[in-house]
Structures are given as C-alpha cells and as structure tokens.
Amino acid sequence: MTGPRIQPGVLDIAPYVPGLSSAPTDRRLVKMSSNETPLGTSPRAVEAYLGSRETLHRYPDGAAVQLRAAIGDRYGLDPERIVCGNGSDDLLYLLATAYAGSGDEVLFAKHSFAIYEIAAQSVGAVPVIAPACMLGSDVDSLLNHAGPNTRICYLANPNNPTGTFLSSDEVGRLRKGLPDSVLLVIDAAYAEYVRREDYSDGIELVDCHDNVVVTRTFSKIYGLAALRLGWLYGPPKLVDALNRIRCPFNANGAAQAAGVAALGDTNFIDAAVAHNEQWLPWLENEFKNIGLTVHPSIANFVLIEFDHSPPRSAAEVYNYLLGNGVIGRELNGYGLPDCLRFSVGLKEDNRLLVDLMTRYFKADE
Numbered sequence: 589m590t591g592p593r594i595q596p597g598v599l600d601i602a603p604y605v606p607g608l609s610s611a612p613t614d615r616r617l618v619k620m621s622s623n624e625t626p627l628g629t630s631p632r633a634v635e636a637y638l639g640s641r642e643t644l645h646r647y648p649d650g651a652a653v654q655l656r657a658a659i660g661d662r663y664g665l666d667p668e669r670i671v672c673g674n675g676s677d678d679l680l681y682l683l684a685t686a687y688a689g690s691g692d693e694v695l696f697a698k699h700s701f702a703i704y705e706i707a708a709q710s711v712g713a714v715p716v717i718a719p720a721c722m723l724g725s726d727v728d729s730l731l732n733h734a735g736p737n738t739r740i741c742y743l744a745n746p747n748n749p750t751g752t753f754l755s756s757d758e759v760g761r762l763r764k765g766l767p768d769s770v771l772l773v774i775d776a777a778y779a780e781y782v783r784r785e786d787y788s789d790g791i792e793l794v795d796c797h798d799n800v801v802v803t804r805t806f807s808k809i810y811g812l813a814a815l816r817l818g819w820l821y822g823p824p825k826l827v828d829a830l831n832r833i834r835c836p837f838n839a840n841g842a843a844q845a846a847g848v849a850a851l852g853d854t855n856f857i858d859a860a861v862a863h864n865e866q867w868l869p870w871l872e873n874e875f876k877n878i879g880l881t882v883h884p885s886i887a888n889f890v891l892i893e894f895d896h897s898p899p900r901s902a903a904e905v906y907n908y909l910l911g912n913g914v915i916g917r918e919l920n921g922y923g924l925p926d927c928l929r930f931s932v933g934l935k936e937d938n939r940l941l942v943d944l945m946t947r948y949f950k951a952d953e
C-alpha cells in the first residue's frame with residue numbers, strides 16, 4: 589500500500605453520531621435530541637457574543653484569563669486550576685492524550701457517554717466497559733474492571749443518556765477503590781440541573797486528591813452549545829500538562845465573551861432550573877400514565893424503554909414522532925436499542941410530545 593499510513597485502530601473507530609437536528613419536512617421541528625436547553629441563550633450572553641464581532645480579526649486570549657476568573661468567582665474555585673476548552677469534549681480528548689497511550693486501558697460504564705470510547709481509541713488505548721446496574725454506572729463493577737493497565741476512569745455523573753447518577757458517597761467509594769495511578773474523570777455536564785442532597789459534581793474530591801478532575805460545560809444550562817465551551821477543574825500537575833498539549837486558542841473569543849456574560853446572568857440560570865424542575869417530573873408522570881417504562885432521571889432529559897419488537901418498538905415510535913415533527917434520540921450506539929431519550933422542551937413542545945405519544949399508544953385501546 590502507498591500513501592501516508594493512518595495510525596492502527598483509527599479506522600476501527602465508530603464515528604460519534606449526534607442527535608438529529610433536521611428532517612426533510614416543511615413543518616416546524618421540535619428538537620429534543622441533544623439535551624440542549626429549550627430556553628435559548630441568556631440575552632446578556634447574546635449581547636456579549638455580538639460585541640465580540642469587533643475583534644474577530646484578533647486572536648482570542650489563549651489563556652482565557654477573564655473567563656477562568658469568572659468561572660472561579662461563580663463556583664468558588666482557583667482560576668489557576670481551571671482549563672477551558674472547545675466544549676468539554678475537547679477536554680475529555682485532551683485528558684486521554686495526556687494520560688493514556690497505546691495498550692493502556694481506559695475504563696467507563698456501559699451506556700455512558702459515547703465520547704469516552706472514541707477518546708480512548710483515538711490514543712490507541714483499549715476501552716474497557718464495565719457492566720451497568722439498572723442502566724447506571726456501578727462502583728463495584730467499575731472497580732472489578734480496573735487493572736494494572738488502567739490509566740483513566742471516565743464517569744458521567746449524571747449519566748447521559750440514562751439520567752442515572754452516583755451519590756457523592758458512591759463516587760467517593762469509587763475514588764478510594766481505584767489505584768492512585770488511575771485518573772478519575774468526573775464529567776458533570778448536567779450538574780447545574782441536579783437538585784439532590786446526595787449529589788455532588790465532585791469538585792471537593794479534586795481539592796483533596798491529585799488523581800481526580802471534574803469537567804463541566806456551557807453547552808447545556810448555559811445555552812451556548814453552538815459556541816463550544818467547556819472547562820475543567822483539576823490538580824496543578826494535570827492543568828500544567830493540559831496547557832502544554834491543548835491548542836493554544838482552544839476557547840474562541842466569542843465563546844469566552846458569551847461565557848463570562850452567561851455566568852453573570854443568574855436569573856437566566858434560575859429560570860432554567862425552575863423550568864426543568866417543573867417539566868421533567870411532568871413528562872415522567874405523563875409517560876407513566878400512558879403506561880410507558882420511564883427510567884428516572886436527575887438531568888434535563890428522560891429515557892423511555894419501549895417494546896423490543898414492532899409495532900411499538902423504539903424505532904417505530906421514533907419514526908412516528910419524526911413524521912409528526914418531534915425529534916427524539918435513538919440510542920442504538922449506546923447499547924439501548926429499545927430506548928429513546930427526550931430532552932425537556934418548552935411547555936408547548938412537552939405537551940405536543942405527550943399528546944403524540946398518547947395518540948400512538950392509546951389508539952387501539
């Protein structure tokens with residue numbers, strides 16, 4: 589064979605399949621496939637974004653000083669221990685690059701966020717998938733699958749796509765049980781939505797241990813998914829390593845400006861939390877009333893399990909909804925072919941979804 593050689597394993601990677609965002613139809617589409625906030629973006633963030641057009645010809649601040657200071661202020665953290673990225677995906681990949689290599693193992697639970705597997709494979713590491721318990725990450729299962737070659741354990745908490753979570757005690761037990769040589773990456777992309785006493789995003793573990801890092805995002809409750817902005821809080825050595833290998837301008841100028849403004853708009857965030865607190869349980873109850881199997885979620889989306897075979901399988905329901913203007917999320921790639929995930933939408937969108945489901949499932953009763 590001639591030509592440049594692609595690294596072994598790269599062509600074995602199954603590309604990430606994002607939630608569908610459009611369909612060939614004239615009707616208004618309701619997108620409930622990517623766990624974005626239905627409330628749009630804070631007007632203050634939009635204004636800051638528009639203001640950034642004055643400096644489009646300039647490189648942004650590669651150290652994201654103002655943004656890190658604003659994150660530090662908002663969450664009570666030392667800005668020196670924060671790294672920003674082009675979405676938290678960027679940071680998840682960078683962690684794989686910094687901590688894992690050819691032949692190493694990267695551990696995560698079944699049905700957890702798809703990027704972990706791709707990030708592991710992209711650096712030549714072997715993904716090790718620990719069986720889940722009730723669709724959620726299970727500490728004993730993860731610990732049983734950690735071995736001498738494990739370098740990273742990714743934990744989505746809450747988990748996407750299942751909406752399950754590990755309590756702070758359980759995450760503490762996981763950290764304690766993992767060898768010191770394993771980096772525990774706590775991916776808390778949905779932390780802002782969670783209202784449970786027994787949940788923590790894990791930041792307190794970072795303060796006490798040098799093998800824990802927490803990643804967060806502006807893509808969900810902050811409504812900045814298109815701008816691609818994430819951050820992590822980690823031990824000084826990790827921060828130093830990532831600052832050496834990241835692209836020098838991996839958080840763009842518009843994203844930094846909008847991010848700072850979004851952090852300051854607490855009314856917008858409070859409204860988003862209140863909206864979710866109202867509509868997540870509403871959706872869960874309505875689906876249960878229809879007789880569907882609903883997996884409890886603490887995030888901004890809900891997972892529903894359907895019959896394994898037609899006429900009411902997940903694939904059929906998905907197509908029916910799509911034909912009626914509602915985009916859900918198919919989960920074949922997550923080992924959940926009988927499930928669909930729906931993000932909490934606006935009031936009218938949630939009602940439309942439930943109306944359509946009711947019509948579909950009650951049709952021949």
Ligand SMILES: Cc1ncc(COP(=O)(O)O)c(C=O)c1O
Pocket residue numbers: 622623674675676677678701744746747748775777804805806807813816817818
């Ligand atoms: C658990 C989890 N982590 C990370 C991400 C990626 O977020 P970002 O948009 O910051 O790259 C997502 C996005 O869906 C997610 O669900």
